[in-house]
Amino acid sequence: MGRMGWFLAYSFYMIFRHPVRPLHILKQISFIGARSIFVIFLTAAFTGMVLGLQGYYTLTKFGSEGALGSVVALSLIRELGPVLTALMVTGRAGSAITAEIGIMRISEQIDALETMALDPFKYLVSPKMIAAVISLPLLCAIFDVVGIYGGWLVGVKLLGVNPGAYFYELEKSVEWRDVYSGILKSLSFGVIISWIGCYKGYFTGHGAEGVSKATTEAVVLTSVLVLIWDYFMTSVLL
């Protein structure tokens, strides 16, 4: 735990050290963020559609199917958007971060960087951390919007909920603090994903088996930490 804490603190410290590497950061935003859009789009659409179905089924029991927009939007914005985005990015980019840094470690590429007097944290870890913190809230926003339209597709187009009611209820119930809490969660999940991904890669074991084990551990640990941290953030932000 001490080493993990030191790793996080030093990575943060290196973010603010000269030189800033905008090209590296952009490359990482492209990898972590832009290339995750399709999977986020797909996950969000079906999550929203399932919420539409389940929400409609439950709400009709109370004769409140008009509140479907509100149920779908609040579930996505407050909870499912940030968490599912984080889990999908963990699977797609977090594992790749660990594998990339792990392979660089076992093939002495990180040692080569150090011999050139370049700090691997500055060169490898910090750009990934900045990129994840920028990308996660944006991906989460995409998730929320696509999910809301997924719920609309099922609720309004398939099940016949009044379209005006869907968006009216949504607009009425969603407050700025709901959006704010989702953004805060996404930011912190971005830190967790890049932190654990880089840490596990940096301290990987020997050979291909070591990298494979580190990658699995990174995905499992990140997923668990995201869910635990989500609980604590929810309890504070409610």
Added chain:
Amino acid sequence: MIRVTDLHKSFGRQKVIDGLSLEAPEGEITALIGPSGEGKSVLLKHLIGLLEPDSGDIEIEGESIRGIRRSGLNRIREKFGMLFQNAALFDSMNVFENVAFPLMEKTALSHVEICDRVVSALEDVGLRNVEQKFTDELSGGMKKRVALARALILKPKIILFDEPTTGLDPIIKKAIHRLIRETHERFGFTSIIVSHEIPDIFDLADNVAMLYKGKIRQFGKSEEILNSADPVVSQFISGSLDGPIQLI
């Protein structure tokens, strides 16, 4: 001058370096020979601060690197170039980007100047028209030569070579040795070369140190080591199976 004093290093219960002392004279090439697994690469990694010794001291041009802060260590590392045993090329970059990397990171040269320097460095190691190839498209020998070009491109004051010619054919091997010698004559760097190329390394190196059982067994001019009366040194140089050095 590189000075190592009473260096000790263990990995778990295995003692790899056991009270090693060595002085590599400034501006000269010192070859480090010895049986495989005796800690030659470990010693190189200590010299550049990639490994921390259990005890002992290392001085680079009069400055100790023991317990030094990272910023100080990086300042010392800027004097170094290093060729790793497995080349350690960046596999996400092509050959051009690998060789240009130190120039892009450490100098303010223009793109045109960097291109010229890279092409020239690659030609020096016998490579042409490989700039756009990725490292997985290169043979082992080509990787070594690209790594050598990368190590030499900033013309460092100290260069560490970890088996620079292992796996290369005899002609390329001689060409690399000649390149190291010529570059050394032009720039006068201090160098330590880990090598198993016996007897060729005696022609290249000014001094030779034989590492055995975690210590320097003998250090001297190439001719002295080549004609050594020490049974360990002479067995190693002759490659005889009979003698104090046992396989297991």
